[in-house]
Amino acid sequence: MTRIFEDKPAVREQTPIMVGIPGPSGGGKTFSALRIATGIQRVTGGDIGGIDTEARRMLHYADRFKFRHLPFGAPFGPLDYMAAIEHLFNKGVRIFIVDSMSHEHEGPGGVLEQHDVETKRLAKLWNKSEDKVQMTAWAAPKADRRRMIGYILQLPAHFIFCFRAKEKLKIVKGKDPIPLGFMPIAGEDFVYEMTVNCLLLPGANGVPTWKS
Numbered sequence: 001m002t003r004i005f006e007d008k009p010a011v012r013e014q015t016p017i018m019v020g021i022p023g024p025s026g027g028g029k030t031f032s033a034l035r036i037a038t039g040i041q042r043v044t045g046g047d048i049g050g051i052d053t054e055a056r057r058m059l060h061y062a063d064r065f066k067f068r069h070l071p072f073g074a075p076f077g078p079l080d081y082m083a084a085i086e087h088l089f090n091k092g093v094r095i096f097i098v099d100s101m102s103h104e105h106e107g108p109g110g111v112l113e114q115h116d117v118e119t120k121r122l123a124k125l126w127n128k129s130e131d132k133v134q135m136t137a138w139a140a141p142k143a144d145r146r147r148m149i150g151y152i153l154q155l156p157a158h159f160i161f162c163f164r165a166k167e168k169l170k171i172v173k174g175k176d177p178i179p180l181g182f183m184p185i186a187g188e189d190f191v192y193e194m195t196v197n198c199l200l201l202p203g204a205n206g207v208p209t210w211k212s
Contacts, residue, residue, distance in 0.1 A: 014044060016156060020194035022163035022184035027200030029162040030058055033097045034065040035206070040158050046094025051084050053103045068093055075109020078141075078148035089157060099162040102185040104145075111187060114141035145187060153193065163191070165199070181211075 019036060021029045037048045048067035052058040056071050068091060072084050081104055085096060106112050118137040123130045152159060163184035169177040182199060184191050191197065198208035 016158050017195040018152075018158075018193060019160045020163060020184065020191060020197040021160065021200060022165040022182065022186075022191075022197060023200035023204070024165050024182065024202055026202040027204040028206040029200055030054075030097075030099050031061060032198075032200060032206040033099060033160045033162055034058075034061055034067065036160055037067070037095045037097055037158075038065055040095050044094065044158070046157070047092045048095045048097065049088035049091070049093030050097045050099060051081070051088070053098075053100050053107070058097070058099055067097070074103075074107060076103035076107035077109045077114060078104055078111065078144040080109065082148045082151050085152065085155070089155060094157045096157060096159045097162070098159065100164055101161040101190070102164040104148075104190075105186045111141045111145055114144070142189075145190065149190060149193060161194070 017040075019033075021033055023029050034048075034050075041048055048065070049070065050058045050067050051070050051072050053072050053076065056069075058067075058069060062069070068088060070084055070088060072080075081098070081101075085098075088096065104110050115137050118140050119130050119134055122128075122133040122137050126133060163186050165182040165184050168180045168183045170180055171177055182201065184197070199210070200206065201209055
């Protein structure tokens, strides 16, 4: 059976964007995210919603910006983030700020911890060393992350994700370590989905550095 396709001239439409704001502490990630969200709202409408994993610190700016606030604690698994997003979407939120998304990767109940738990479970179940089941143990947590990413990509909403960042080195055997600059604490497959990433260094006051 031959598939039938239909094309038409491309027209600029209102399409969702995903903004990543990585940076170490002190760069202005939260305030910048709220400013960006407010700017998007002026064009597209819809409520702004903040998913706050940082001990309610987003509320420091509640007198300057209008947004729904969702305090979000552990566990920080991908499906927990997905449930929080779904909750706010059902409340009418169409512009999301997730501060911080890094907990999904390395926080309590996040992907790294899920992998550690699954490694121990499989090693005991199969009576093997943890080293031998490490790769297999990634299947379940990464499947949860792919499900979360798929959900976010299909949602008719804009997203601004704040990521903690730290300086990283690339270790090459027999050579000096290669500085990679500040890198977001997050799964690479998730960071890849961002429309744009804006690195905020300490003291940046919201002015991004486009190359680490």
